Amino acid sequence: MFNLSQTPSIANQFIAELRDINVQADRMRFRRNLERLGEILAYEVSKTLAYTPKSIATPLGEAEVALSDQKVVLATILRAGLPMHQGMLHYFDHAESAFVSAYRKHHKDGSFDVHVEYISCPDLTGKTLIIADPMLATGASMSLAIESLLEHGQPAAIHVVTAVAATAGVEHLQRVMPEAHLWVGAVDEELTAKSYIVPGLGDAGDLSYGEKVQE
Numbered sequence: 001m002f003n004l005s006q007t008p009s010i011a012n013q014f015i016a017e018l019r020d021i022n023v024q025a026d027r028m029r030f031r032r033n034l035e036r037l038g039e040i041l042a043y044e045v046s047k048t049l050a051y052t053p054k055s056i057a058t059p060l061g062e063a064e065v066a067l068s069d070q071k072v073v074l075a076t077i078l079r080a081g082l083p084m085h086q087g088m089l090h091y092f093d094h095a096e097s098a099f100v101s102a103y104r105k106h107h108k109d110g111s112f113d114v115h116v117e118y119i120s121c122p123d124l125t126g127k128t129l130i131i132a133d134p135m136l137a138t139g140a141s142m143s144l145a146i147e148s149l150l151e152h153g154q155p156a157a158i159h160v161v162t163a164v165a166a167t168a169g170v171e172h173l174q175r176v177m178p179e180a181h182l183w184v185g186a187v188d189e190e191l192t193a194k195s196y197i198v199p200g201l202g203d204a205g206d207l208s209y210g211e212k213v214q215e
């Protein structure tokens with residue numbers, strides 16, 4: 001697992017602002033900070049792709065540059081995943097995109113099930129699949145989303161990118177999807193009884209787009 005916070009960098013500022021109760025209510029800044037983490041983690045994941053030397057014609061000669069031909073599919077989970085997905089698209093600008101709706105359906109007793117009702121996905125065969133979602137709490141949404149995506153072909157590699165992961169979510173994903181590479185902004189130890197990450201940052205979907213009416 002790659003943990004961005006293990007090496008202090010400007011990314012810590014973005015993660016701090018996402019978490020900070022006095023800053024996170026600024027919805028545009030919250031989405032932009034998720035986008036920025038998407039950009040940074042896209043760059044980190046890009047180091048794992050295969051590169052071959054290519055000759056580039058400049059006005060004054062030929063420059064040799066190592067470039068990647070690897071086909072990338074950027075997937076995300078609606079709705080909180082959209083800003084990180086956009087950040088990743090800023091770097092993988094030729095990538096195809098896949099969208100999955102995995103959401104928590106809450107019951108009156110406080111429990112919830114995760115439902116996948118919508119998926120839009122290109123053929124994944126032989127491609128690099130990078131799936132972004134800011135929160136990996138129990139890991140149920142991510143593992144269900146990946147299961148649904150894998151019905152569209154076997155990718156060459158799977159990368160899971162998240163801003164804040166709970167230890168429980170990391171362990172769940174490593175157990176059910178050991179082939180997936182995990183890239184996180186930070187790891188927190190605890191989950192509440194309602195499976196929110198502690199200290200975490202709250203509800204990433206609501207902070208990005210506003211509170212939704214519980215169905």
Ligand SMILES: O=P(O)(O)OC[C@H]1O[C@H](OP(=O)(O)OP(=O)(O)O)[C@H](O)[C@@H]1O
Nearest residue numbers: 078079080103104137138139140141205
């Ligand atoms: O690891 P888990 O326990 O499954 O929780 C993580 C999920 O919860 C959030 O989405 P949410 O269900 O709140 O939907 P939203 O994007 O519409 O807010 C988050 O974006 C993940 O998809």
Ligand SMILES: O=c1cc[nH]c(=O)[nH]1
Nearest residue numbers: 137196197202203204
């Ligand atoms: O802490 C959490 C857990 C799940 N989803 C969120 O948005 N936040």
Ligand SMILES: [Mg+2]
Nearest residue numbers: 203204205206
């Ligand atoms: Mg939410």
